[in-house]
Amino acid sequence: MFTSANVSERRQATPGLAISTVIFALRPSTGSGRPTLWLPLVRRVRQPHLKMWALPGGPLGHDESLSDAAARNLADTTGLSPRYLEQLYAFGGLDRSPGQRLVSIVYWALLQQDIAALAQESENVRWFRADDLDELAFDHNEIVRYALWRLRNKMEYGSIAYNFLGPTFTLAQVREVYEAVLNRPLDPANFRRQLRATVDIEPTDEFLQGGRHRPPRLYRYTGSDPAETPSDTNSVPSTTESEHRSNS
């Protein structure tokens, strides 16, 4: 994954540059059927940290933007393309990687729930619960922890939840997403109202059939969808979600 060069030499003119991606998806937990947060990791096939699990990543191609590289990580490991993709942070600590100095620009991605179910798994690609991970290669545990924090944070005033869902969904499904990510129960009544207050959602004429009870109405998200980190070709992140604490 990472071009790890000859171990031993550390003083080098240019530090290595790699792109890695934290890929989140909601999948039914093994115990209860409730959806929980998972992410795919790849087993390292070379030194350093041979055979340990690590975030998918690799060097930056000459002709791809940073986000393109991240999307390629995702395609290479899962065969899928992300519903949501945003830069997380650039990690450049001196001792992140034994051997060559390595700077990693890390992205994080969200996959649509039903599509994520199609993700390929193999001997060297496996899904893990985001909450309790074993020891990963490099500083990847810390990176995942930070990505989780960002996800939860963004969840609280964002419209990113819909990126886990298909084109239509019930309000209860949205709530399930929130509960899975934030890891706590939410009041259905209040949650519904808050969502409806957000104008970015609109009811359809359809209802989800096949449930055990009263069929819930299906809704559709109407916000400008991948409105995050848009003009990445021009390299500037978007400035959506302006929080306000106005005064006077």
Add this chain to the structure above:
Amino acid sequence: MFTSANVSERRQATPGLAISTVIFALRPSTGSGRPTLWLPLVRRVRQPHLKMWALPGGPLGHDESLSDAAARNLADTTGLSPRYLEQLYAFGGLDRSPGQRLVSIVYWALLQQDIAALAQESENVRWFRADDLDELAFDHNEIVRYALWRLRNKMEYGSIAYNFLGPTFTLAQVREVYEAVLNRPLDPANFRRQLRATVDIEPTDEFLQGGRHRPPRLYRYTGSDPAETPSDTNSVPSTTESEHRSNS
């Protein structure tokens, strides 16, 4: 500033990597005495974009962390050290720089008001009003715009305002900072209360003398001060300011 190598060859194994820094400081505006937002730029002394103004920056040293490099940018241009320093974003668009492909990891910094007044200026280093800049080199206009957005955003629920101020300050000074950054007037009465509600501030026994009117009380900031982007040596940003929209 930027290692701009031989123009002409673009296909190269490793893209160039540079660190740049957006440095904000509050200085008295030329017109009114009111403080406004300024930032120092450096004039480019080589191609590309010769003689244009640009963000201070340079290559990453072998032995310095990303934030160290940003702090060094700051010291090289202003002779000062930042009160606040945080990673902004990694810019890696394909056409940011004519010639070699260049990835810039950009930091942003805040300077303490009175210390910023000591900053060196020269033929090739000059301060500009953050709000109306001429055309800068590379994509630096966009970068500054994004940094401004982040600053204003963070201002609204953060404790970063104190980084513009000295160890003690009046509440009106804090308000001046907010007004300068957010660019709108704030109600003094309500502002005071909101600040006091934030427990991170504590009154001293002293009062600021020499004003034209009733002497205002001086306060001290008590929050964990540079609590942002702390363990950068270990490369992981901090997870302070958790916003909450709790539910149930």
Add this chain to the structure above:
DNA sequence: ACAAAAGTGTTTTAACTACACCCATGG
């Protein structure tokens, strides 16, 4: 008809806005 989720209404609480008002000091 009954269980359970879908969906609505209502009370309480907290936070913020707007603005009137008093206080203390320099001129």
Add this chain to the structure above:
DNA sequence: CCATGGGTGTAGTTAAAACACTTTTGT
């Protein structure tokens, strides 16, 4: 003593939390 910024009080508004309640379906 008066102009001005420092500082306090308070009514009105808005949003959210808590929870009781009604509706609609499958079994």
